[in-house]
Amino acid sequence: MGKYRIAVLPGDGIGKEVAKGAVEVLKAIGTRFDHHFEFVYGLIGGEAIDREGTPLPDETLQMCNESDAVLLGAVGGPKWDHNPPHLRPERGLLKIRKEMNLFANLRPVKFYDSLADSSPLKAEVVKDADLLIVRELTGGLYFGKPSERRIESGEEVVVDTLYYKREEMKRIIKTAFELAQKRNRKVTSVDKANVLESSRMWREIAEEVAKEFPDVELEHMLVDNAAMQLIRNPKQFDVLVTENMFGDILSDEASVLTGSLGMLPSASLSISGPSLYEPIHGSAPDIAGQNKANPLAMILSSAMMLRLSFGLHQEADAIEKAVQQVLAAGYRTADVAKNGKHVVSTTQMVEEIKARILDDS
Amino acid sequence: MGKYRIAVLPGDGIGKEVAKGAVEVLKAIGTRFDHHFEFVYGLIGGEAIDREGTPLPDETLQMCNESDAVLLGAVGGPKWDHNPPHLRPERGLLKIRKEMNLFANLRPVKFYDSLADSSPLKAEVVKDADLLIVRELTGGLYFGKPSERRIESGEEVVVDTLYYKREEMKRIIKTAFELAQKRNRKVTSVDKANVLESSRMWREIAEEVAKEFPDVELEHMLVDNAAMQLIRNPKQFDVLVTENMFGDILSDEASVLTGSLGMLPSASLSISGPSLYEPIHGSAPDIAGQNKANPLAMILSSAMMLRLSFGLHQEADAIEKAVQQVLAAGYRTADVAKNGKHVVSTTQMVEEIKARILDDS
């Protein structure tokens, strides 16, 4: 019997609803496989601003660092949209990524046959698509300084800075190659080397790292082309690796392959400390509090946690299998419901998953 | 009878083939509508590097500035991929944009019913999609300084700089609103205001400009969401306006709506001098010289030239109508050919277009 301490940061909007669902599913896993999961809760985002005056209180960070893994819901909402930058919910997310050294954001995108109806893409294009986007998460335009306005010869100008250290590029590219070794042994490195100096350095480092992985094929692709190829022919990809901003754009785009952002989990791996798991969707203020949100991205994120942080492969498989079964049985939250499928609420969806996990024991 | 001087820069790869096609089509327009088009030719890109030692010779620039409009094919190829940055074909493209003050890149994306087969998207998603991407073209990460590597505490680091002046943002956003007034009166301004200071300034300026256009609706969208929405529900858009790099990525992505990059024209408007027209596709080294390239993007770019630079609306309509007719008749170059349609070469496609233009006279 394993004992694991999990920090849960529900955040704002539907973050709360889906985090609750994931915790229940993990409890079911605990029951079935005889593990003890201890859940500790912390504030982040808008709620943290309201209650503590900062989007990431020190206690939250400390609690996360003292846990075995972190589950995060989502942050943000219109209430805080006009706050000054340092009092925005997103700042809490960026800060936790930076402070916990969460350098590698893994975003698997997998097509579910049973969701073919919900994708805007033709079935023959997406069928069997299965790719992993590896996004650098603690560098680039997101954190580079200066990021400010200035007056130059009487006119207002603004700069943001795309900054990377060699080592930061190297470790994320290496991570992508290691992951590709366990998959289909192909890495597509995405950059804009025909324009950016940072991309030229990225490309060189990719070539260097590739030499250490003779069993993995490396291909380079310009980001504009990648944005097109992801939709035209997603099956050509295995592992895609790219810097922070490109990864942000491409991974949201790739969500259309599955029909909904509500299906996509992610893992953010730390250099040394605990890792963090979060759905790639946001706090969805438009449907928050209505018991409508799709909890599967969060639930699949906790499966990634079981696998990557705790090495509990069977347990992770059990969650993923339950998700497949529930979808195949026709259950859908509103975001992926089409053609008279059985539309269920967030809590109903969670119950269906739990039932299948417990039934199978 | 009008007299117009057009600078033609065929460039590299299929650029040469499609530029030739557009010139022939324009000659047919000249014949039918009794205009005199004078064509003068200049070097740019890889061929300019080989022959003149620079990707944009001064004579080319001077010739363009002394013309009424510029038609550009495409630049680049593997031959020059390992050149130092200042000797890359793309540098010629970036330089001509900057030197001619081509601040506004207009990329219309229109779905053709007859190409429904070629799009990876379901017909119901793309049918009637008709949007215009307005991309800032002379600022941002493409031109900001510093853009360089440095050694910091013994480690190699790299920076690129996203730089904008207030005036640069204002004029492109204003252009988008003016264009929206002639379309469906909606502007979607795309940024990453939850992370970038430049985006926060962009958003403020968009709000300011919107006040001058009470008849146009303004909406803000984050770039990651826009990348998803473009595929999920392209019909929601009328005019999209965004900075240089985001525009590069989103417009290539949007090409999937039409089934091929080979269908998408663009116009790059100058602050004061002549404007430039080019397909959004590249030089496609893999099919260059094989008489396979789709000339329609280039031909449609020359229709944009007739309309926007010369005010020749009937003439532009004649080209666009011929393209519709040829597609409806089942003619396809290889990039968009599906299901046993009549596959034609570049030159055959050009002949079909010309024939329809001349026939109708």
Ligand SMILES: CC(C)[C@H](C(=O)O)[C@@H](O)C(=O)O
């Ligand atoms: C909320 C925002 C700051 C964040 C990002 O841009 O990284 C989100 O879009 C994501 O992808 O996790």
Ligand SMILES: CC(C)[C@H](C(=O)O)[C@@H](O)C(=O)O
């Ligand atoms: C060739 C390249 C420099 C160029 C760009 O990034 O602007 C191209 O992708 C385009 O969109 O015209």
